[in-house]
């Protein structure tokens with residue numbers, strides 16, 4: 001492709017609203033543009049990278065025996081009602097009605113749809129095992145879409161679903177996906193770690209998350225210093241103490257509001273008007289409110305007394321207590337100091353209060369949702385966690401690092417097959433329920449993760465497997481001169497050999513061309529200038545190391561291959 005005709009709108013300025021480096025660079029290098037919160041367009045360069053990731057995922061899924069399908073994004077409510085998730089999924093599920101007033105949602109995941117498909121057609125044990133996957137756009141109305149492609153509302157996921165006749169088969173499917181995932185992330189050139197995740201009712205080690213190691217990751221990983229053991233603390237409960245505000249303004253307290261989803265729900269639970277009390281809800285990682293910051297007055301003090309959160313010094317609370325309060329699966333409970341700074345509505349500042357929530361706090365912004373007119377900053381300091389808090393297998397200490405969840409393998413067991421009656425006939429003609437597993441990969445999130453791990457001051461350094469183009473060919477000539485003509489010839493010969501090369505044939509200063517090539521991050525830059533042409537050489541620069549080498553122009557294409 002000739003850059004003079006390529007849609008590559010690079011930006012000189014760092015976009016104001018982009019917090020993390022991948023978001024900044026994706027915008028600056030002209031890979032994506034935001035349409036609205038958490039929703040992006042992939043420009044040609046961005047789409048090429050996305051397709052590279054998808055191709056690797058596809059190849060390894062096929063190699064592992066999974067078969068690609070494509071399921072609809074729009075899903076009828078009836079299926080979600082069968083599994084009970086229509087009620088339980090929370091606000092991430094975008095629900096809407098069609099013209100006939102029937103309920104639908106945009107698919108955040110596809111367990112219901114795929115189970116519905118398979119139960120209609122798979123009747124005999126001979127048709128099992130079966131693993132179906134798709135690469136498709138998902139929609140989750142995330143509470144806090146941010147960091148560009150890292151946490152979008154619309155994003156591309158690979159999701160696979162396995163169906164087996166028994167536990168043994170399901171376990172085999174699980175570990176085969178685990179291996180395929182490791183191979184995918186190796187091929188993508190990422191530094192990653194597979195960590196144990198909450199496996200809910202299934203128990204055992206049948207849920208693993210694949211974490212790309214990066215300081216900007218939203219997840220906290222506990223890694224044993226001695227053995228191989230590592231686990232995600234995403235669901236870990238932390239107990240937070242709200243520190244007193246220095247301003248002497250009206251006090252507030254904190255109450256928990258189980259089962260409430262909206263300000264209205266909370267007000268109803270508390271038996272007060274919405275206008276009067278609610279300023280801020282504290283959500284857990286699944287978007288369920290677990291606490292509300294409430295303006296303190298006489299009426300609310302009464303409520304406070306009725307509430308079990310007031311009486312306990314939460315610093316001494318056990319994981320069991322937190323589980324009881326929050327309803328969250330608790331892997332860890334430790335005291336933290338939560339500093340809440342109310343930025344916009346001084347009214348809310350107050351004296352000491354307590355919050356208990358399931359969260360991922362580690363000097364990290366908590367999932368605090370804001371009402372329209374209040375801005376809150378909340379930071380928590382997690383004390384050092386020891387093995388007493390999280391019990392690695394060997395009993396030694398753990399260290400904490402941060403990671404980005406790029407993949408998740410999960411043994412589902414009978415959860416969906418039972419609810420939706422996905423059964424088959426065994427050898428004896430007896431009805432049996434299928435055993436399922438589900439396996440997700442954040443295809444678009446991988447692009448962001450790769451950039452978090454591979455960049456420098458100049459821009460992106462794409463791992464070759466993901467790079468939109470293998471190389472940029474930069475001509476330092478002018479239109480109509482010998483250098484440009486020779487560069488064009490070289491470009492054609494590289495293309496003819498199937499090398500993915502972008503030809504920078506623009507009428508731009510060399511500095512501009514070099515800067516753009518660094519920014520977009522092609523693994524190699526091939527430069528042809530007047531002096532080089534005279535001597536019959538081109539210069540090849542390795543984007544990562546900056547190393548340069550002069551190579552003979554004759555036979556360059558062959559040497560490059």
Ligand code: ATP
Nearest residue numbers: 149150151152155157405406407408440441442445
């Ligand atoms: P997270 O904990 O980050 O919210 P999740 O556990 O909800 O992710 P899964 O349901 O396991 O996500 O989905 C499979 C994969 O999809 C995740 O491992 C992640 O890579 C990707 N993914 C999930 N949510 C998003 C999102 N909002 N934006 C981009 N990718 C996402």
Ligand code: MG
Nearest residue numbers: 092140285286
């Ligand atoms: Mg999520």
Ligand code: MG
Nearest residue numbers: 209234405408
């Ligand atoms: Mg997760």
Ligand code: MG
Nearest residue numbers: 209405407408
């Ligand atoms: Mg997950």
